[in-house]
Amino acid sequence: MSLARYKPVTALALALSALVGLSGCTSYAPAPKAFHEATIQPYRLDSGDRLRVTVFEQPSLSNTYTVDQAGYISFPLIGQVTARGQTLTGLSGAIASELRQGYLRDPDVSIEIDRYRPVFVMGEVGRPGQYSYVPGMTAQNAIAIAGGFTARGNQQNVDVTRKINGQVFTGRTTISAPVLAGDTIYVRERLF
Template sequence: MSFAPIKRVIARSALVLGTAATVLGGCTGYAPAPKGFDQAAIQPYRLDSGDRLRISVFEQPSLTNSYTVDQAGYIAFPLIGQVAARGQTLPAMEAAIAARLKQGYLRDPDVTIEVDRYRPVFVMGEVGRPGQYSYVPGMTAQNAIAIAGGFTSRGNQRDVDVTRKINGEVITGRANISAPVLAGDTIYVRERLF
């Protein structure tokens, strides 16, 4: 009995499997999310364009109002004009506005800021209703996908690609569907291979 035909079948099978692994390995696209990607989810919230802030100045009803961060990253505040908001935390913004109001307008301003409406998240790819949706603190990729009509029959339900701005740099990484998302993130659901 000759083993030559069996060896050829095994060799061809190994070649086919090796080629398939290479092709499928090349389909992965993005690498897992970098370390700073996950760290951004536990850092203090950073303001950006589209956030609407409720700013209160104690005993100054004419200054207490809602202000939206514009496309350039500023808010227009009475008396003091443009105030840079992009990349700032809420305590830093409170301090900046108070310091500017102290320069000839108010003796000891007490400024408090809360986010009235967060900038939206975007859900794209293999979901029922791709689009822009309101962000809610504590939201996960799975929550955002559910709001966007859930997965299509072809949607990859294991992980998603998330694009996020971190320190002014736009980064895309692969994340589990239970991973937290941030305001302004874009979540992309890929198509399943099988």
């Protein structure tokens, strides 16, 4: 048997394997439905959020509290309270419920965000890093704060990494898409 007969088959096999390998480098998983729905859901607290908690007629309990790395705030009288994943309404209800357990008769607790956790802008931007989040921020706003696109930056869409219900997802979105506190925005290099 002659090896010349197998050269076209070998060349075809190498070309197909190279194509499959390259397609894996350029592909990405589209963002799941929950990724986009998270932008219209009530705000969920996480590490780094600073909260202004007011307990009506209790100035010694009213203060600012930061959600720690473990997802808790340390509150006077009741100790550690789970904040990660809670809405502001849910957390105020949890604090009021704990305070009712022998500390206050009918506590009136309200919570506001004093400072949101930051967003991170990476890749082809002038000054990659951590930046303050502002409600209503889009990827384009975050990129502008980070010094804008570099000459090589892809200005059509970005990859956003977001934590949803304890799971981390990355999805490709347009630069006009809203971002959430804690998101990481990555500007890829354009091909041409």
